[in-house]
Amino acid sequence: MSKSEAKHSLLEQQCMPQEKYSLKKWKYFFLGLVTIIVLVHLSVAACQLYMSSSQVVTVSSGRLTHWWPEPPPHNQVARVARYVVHTSDWCSISTISTADPIKGYPFGSILSVSDGPVDKSSGTPYAYITRLDLCGKDLLTDDRASLAVSEAQSDYCKTVDLDPEDPRCARVLLSGTVEELKNGTSEAEFAKEALFSRHPVMKTWPQKNHNWIFVKMNIKNIYVFDYFGGVRNVAVEDYYNAEL
Template identity: 50%
Template sequence: ALRWTRVPSCVCVCPLYLQPYALCYRVRLRFTVTPLGTSGFSQCVCKAALLMVKFPFYSSGALLLALSSALRPSHAIPPHDEVARVARFVANQCDWASVATISTHEPVKGQPFSNTFSVSDGPVGGGGGVPYLYLTRMEISVQDLQVNPQASLSMSLAQTDFCKKQGYDPQSPLCAHVIFSGSILEVNGTEAEVAKKALFGRHPEMIDWPADHDWFFAKMNITQVWVLDYFGGVKTVTPEDYFNATPYKSLF
């Protein structure tokens, strides 16, 4: 039998009586409601409840599977008013970015020039917030950076399946995107090892890129963060608030 009891503070207590072993498990579940409606967490638990009715021998396993699925970082997009968390979330979810430099090449010398680069701030669900890049001095935008390291770097959840699933156009404010202002700087020593681990972990092809292309690791040195994740215009976040934010929060 399966009984659900709803109590205050959004806590749901579910005593599970599993036959034929006469075992009783008491599971305390805390729900969060996102602006998008029913959370993936509650959906997963509902599916688990169906499995419990049909397959009592595997009911505890079904619940654990549902809970582990619900706790995946991809389900934990922050509320739009927690702007710093949204920025960290986008930075961690996206694995490439548009980088704009001031061109040093004719016929567009002195004009903005945008290019695409693979980036990583670490593994999904465990990033540190710093966008790292793997660059070659042979690349046209990198040559711009050697003259003027100032740049902007932008990422959008349109690069993931989030906006498409929600029916959001990439230009919609609801399809969260972030623009970082600052400079792109080469990193060495211990930080280069951090960058290598972050990038090669999400872009394993990089390991086999030609060794004679003068590759080096770099980071976006963030001085300002711009976030558009809802109606009402762009919002700014200081680097301090950005790095202090926690993009993912456990339900427990």
Template identity: 45%
Template sequence: MFTVVLTAMLSGLVAGSTPPPHGDYAATARYVVHNNDWGSLASISTHQPMKGKPFTNVFSVSDGPVGNGTGVPYLFLSPLDVTDQDLQVNNNATLSMSEVMSGYCASQKWDAEDPRCAKIILSGKVVNVPEAEIDFAKNALFTRHPIMEDWFKMESHKFYFAKMQIEAVFVLDFFGGGNIVTPEDYFNAKI
């Protein structure tokens, strides 16, 4: 019973929504990004023994409060984190997310690697959120991750708001290989 309730809750992150149809790659990317509360962020490591190699780390993310997604992945970073240290040297990054979190794939009995279970890969630069956008970023993250309000009070960790400036979007949502979506099409997609 718990699994059924959890799946129903997760699949309803965007009220009344269902995944876009196969082939609507931009809308699929926006749908998956908005319905995920976390992703795997890859940077180029500056730390031995992995220096110069890709390094992935899991981060809580939000593109806006539920039902008000912008498509922009916001992050709450600390200079104490090794990935943040990498990004200070080279802010190029890749963020991977999967539709598996929504519960939809499980409801279809699809494995996370099944091509029908959409995977989104966003590439770009991780940058500080400008002052004028901080209130939105704070609301986006804190409404989806309430524990972050406590982190915000931890002055020794120097948390700050960051976002990904998306330069490329890759979508795999069916058999036959992935598809490239331009940032313009991504941001113009309706979910």
């Protein structure tokens, strides 16, 4: 073998390991990339399987989304009422208007509510209102009010293809009086935790000159409409004793 041939052979031996290393490096890179993609798809599929198997219901408030179990059977009416009230982040409130030109008429508005933090249902609807609001002014004159809470605000009714007016898409109608909570009391602190944990944006609402107060509804009557056959009345005692 000539010197030039020997030199060429030596260069080939020196270059081949580098080329093999480069190919091996790209091989591992693509193998790792494929593995990551497969793991991501498996994770998504597992999550979807879990969600479908556990029949999770979601309710969103602003940027927050909470996950809840599927509602109780419709014949467990007191439990249905507690479930809908606890999983709801807002309701319709009706008061007796004090504003002209509708003074004396029923007046409806939307109210953000919470009966407790996600893991602690009290059954009592709490709200954070201002006396500048029309409903707030109405309640100064007449503290009677009705709250209408619908399961339609969750994705449950949509998932099982129920119109909000369908009786199987549960509605709970609460009537009673609205009471202001005194600052510094344990119940006022609970109301604050209940509302701010479910509606964090409330912390940013202007405090000065807006007369924000925590209130609760003293429930006097409960109607539940969760199946065919008309509304059913639930005793207040049974409602509070119901387990979620």
